Amino acid sequence: MSKFYVVKTTANQERIVANLMSMVARKNKASIYSILAPKELKGYVIVEAENNEDIVKSIRGVPHIKGIVKGEVNFNEIEHFLSPKKAIEQIKEGYTVEIISGPFKGELAVVKRVDEARNEITVELIEAVVSIPITVKADHVRVVDKKEEGE
Amino acid sequence: MVGSFKLDRRRVKEIRCGKMTELACKKCKYIGSSGVCKVCGSTDFSKTWYGYVIIIDPEKSEIAKKMGIKYAGRYALIVS
Numbered sequence: 001m002s003k004f005y006v007v008k009t010t011a012n013q014e015r016i017v018a019n020l021m022s023m024v025a026r027k028n029k030a031s032i033y034s035i036l037a038p039k040e041l042k043g044y045v046i047v048e049a050e051n052n053e054d055i056v057k058s059i060r061g062v063p064h065i066k067g068i069v070k071g072e073v074n075f076n077e078i079e080h081f082l083s084p085k086k087a088i089e090q091i092k093e094g095y096t097v098e099i100i101s102g103p104f105k106g107e108l109a110v111v112k113r114v115d116e117a118r119n120e121i122t123v124e125l126i127e128a129v130v131s132i133p134i135t136v137k138a139d140h141v142r143v144v145d146k147k148e149e150g151e
Numbered sequence: 152m153v154g155s156f157k158l159d160r161r162r163v164k165e166i167r168c169g170k171m172t173e174l175a176c177k178k179c180k181y182i183g184s185s186g187v188c189k190v191c192g193s194t195d196f197s198k199t200w201y202g203y204v205i206i207i208d209p210e211k212s213e214i215a216k217k218m219g220i221k222y223a224g225r226y227a228l229i230v231s
Contacts, residue, residue, distance in 0.1 A: 002213055015203050019225075022205045033212035038228060039201040048212055075213055082217050084202065084229055119231055139199070139231065 002033050002048045004078060005055055006069040011043045013064040018045050020062045030054040038081040044069070046078055088116050088138035096145035097123060099136060108144065109134070175200035175227040182225040190222050202228025 009017045014037035025032040031050035038046075049055050052068070059065045091097065095111045109123035112133060119138050124131045174196035175181070176188040182203075187194055204226050209215040220226060 002211060018203060018205050022207055025207060031208075031211075033206075033208040034214045035205040035207070036214060037203040048214055079217065081202070082204075082214060082228065086229060086231060139201075 002050060003052075004073040004075060005047050005049060005052060006073055007045050007047055007055065007059060008066040008069060009043055009045055010064040010066065014041075014043070014045050017062065017064050021045070021047070021058050021065075024060075024062060025054070025058040028057050030058045032058055036078065036081065038084075040081065040084075046073065046081075086119075086138070087141075088114065088119050088121070091121055091138055091141070091143060092146075094147065095143055096126070096147065097121075097141040098144050099123070099140060100142050101140045102136065104134065104136075109141075114138075172198065174198060175230045177230050180226045180228070180230050181222075182227055190224070197230050200227035200230045204228060 007017070018035040018037045021032070021035055031054045032047060034048040036046040036048070047055055055068060059068070091111055091114055093111050093114060097109055097111055099105055099107050099109060104125065108126045110126060111121050111123050113122040115121065120135050121138050121141065122133050122135045123141070124133055173182050173184055176183070176191060176193050177195040177197050178193040179188060179191045180200075181188050181190040182200070183189060186196070188196070204214060204218070206212055206215045206220050206223050206226065209220055209223055215221075218226070
């Protein structure tokens with residue numbers, strides 16, 4: 001029966017750590033079954049292993065690892081990472097969003113149109129004097145307020 | 152054995168430097184750098200993918216069972 005453990009890493013190095021850990025685990029023949037690095041969980045990777053000792057074996061000497069979080073994690077706690085919803089599915093017309101990349105980074109805007117097929121949304125900047133519709137990728141915004149229009 | 156480990160280290164270094172573009176298969180989410188997916192044989196790849204999971208033992212892994220993965224390797228969680 002496999003168990004789930006959380007390993008603390010340097011932020012933005014999760015993928016490198018997962019690669020290196022898998023290489024060391026294969027080399028040492030440690031009973032590690034999978035390594036998960038979800039986008040939402042910055043600075044941590046989830047390791048599925050037989051026991052804690054196998055993880056200790058495979059993190060020895062690996063850079064960017066800060067330690068193992070004490071205790072185990074249940075599978076139902078990490079299940080939602082495995083079937084994540086697309087960003088576009090979580091955005092609806094009227095929502096207030098913050099643009100997180102591109103020339104309008106940091107600006108707040110209201111969603112006017114959602115194009116699921118193209119993975120794009122059309123927004124209007126809140127602070128702009130003249131409202132100009134801007135089309136951005138759904139992955140480049142963060143939902144700030146889920147109040148829809150007319151509420 | 153030492154040679155293969157060195158090769159892996161070089162590959163990781165290439166990925167870290169961004170020299171190697173990693174593509175995810177839109178069908179099975181397998182991450183590779185070639186034009187044909189090693190798992191499903193599809194040629195439909197995407198540069199935009201998020202989340203990362205390495206399956207080492209698909210038979211014993213509960214994550215692999217949940218995701219329906221039968222082959223060991225690196226997979227994305229979201230491919231857009």
